[in-house]
Amino acid sequence: MASTTEPAPTPAPAPTVGFDLDMTLIDSRPGIRACYQALAERTGTYIDADLTVTRLGPPLVEELIHWFPADQVAAMADLYRSMYPSIAIAASPAMPGAREAIAAVRQAGGRAIVVTAKFEPNAKLHLEHLGIEPDAVIGDLWAEQKAEALREHGAGVYVGDHLGDIRGARAAGALSVAVPTGPCDAGELAEAGADVVLTDLTEFPAWLAAYRPARA
Incomplete structure (x- = not known):
């Protein structure tokens, strides 16, 4: 059967x-905001850090192009990334x-x-x-x-x-x-x-x- x-x-x-x-x-908004503020102070370049954290997602260079001449973006990206660990990590829950x-x-x-x-x-x-x-x-x-x-x-x-x-x-x-x-x-x-x-x-x-x- x-x-x-x-x-x-x-x-x-x-x-x-x-x-x-x-x-x-x-x-990551608190950490990134603080890192952009530090980058602005370090370079003497105006960066609206509050604005930057409203458009997170795309690569870093796509944001930096709004604040620096194109021929400086790669160097600024390297500088930002080197500053990032001491500024942004602990600040981001x-x-x-x-x-x-x-x-x-x-x-x-x-x-x-x-x-x-x-x-x-x-x-x-x-x-x-x-x-x-x-x-x-x-x-x-x-x-x-x-x-x-x-x-x-x-x-x-x-x-x-x-x-x-x-x-x-x-x-x-x-x-x-x-x-x-x-x-x-x-x-x-x-x-x-x-x-x-x-x-x-x-x-x-x-x-x-x-x-x-x-x-x-």
Whole structure:
């Protein structure tokens, strides 16, 4: 007699999830603001530090071009990055839910990676200072460039706060999960093509718990 026992459902594979850094995992505004103020004082160049922190996301040089002649931007970027560790790291707290989001990926048996436009050594310093330990940190990648790292690590989900993060996820064929904790509001993120828009990372563990069975 044939068995009528239903086969056990196949569990969803353990996910690899990529996270952006600035304004996704960390609130880097206080540190970056202080670093721009120090750069202005050091160079005698006016920089509106309050304005700079309203448009975080793109690479450093894209901000510096607003304040320095093009032929000085590379040198100013090097100077800024050299000043950054002593000024910006301790001043930048974790975003609400950041640690729990990384932990949720681990509890699901997955890997959590950070893919950011920030200078990689400084990105690592932020995470070390905050005690956040992803499986890999890849810096110096912006927008579609982030797809390189996401594909290399097999990330099926990328979490970010900027339209550039959505573009990076799409270029990698990954699900775009967005949080309006940076310069882009929820409507902008949805309109730009985010697959999921959460209020902030505190909602991520519950979302991930539901997402995995849905995939299976």
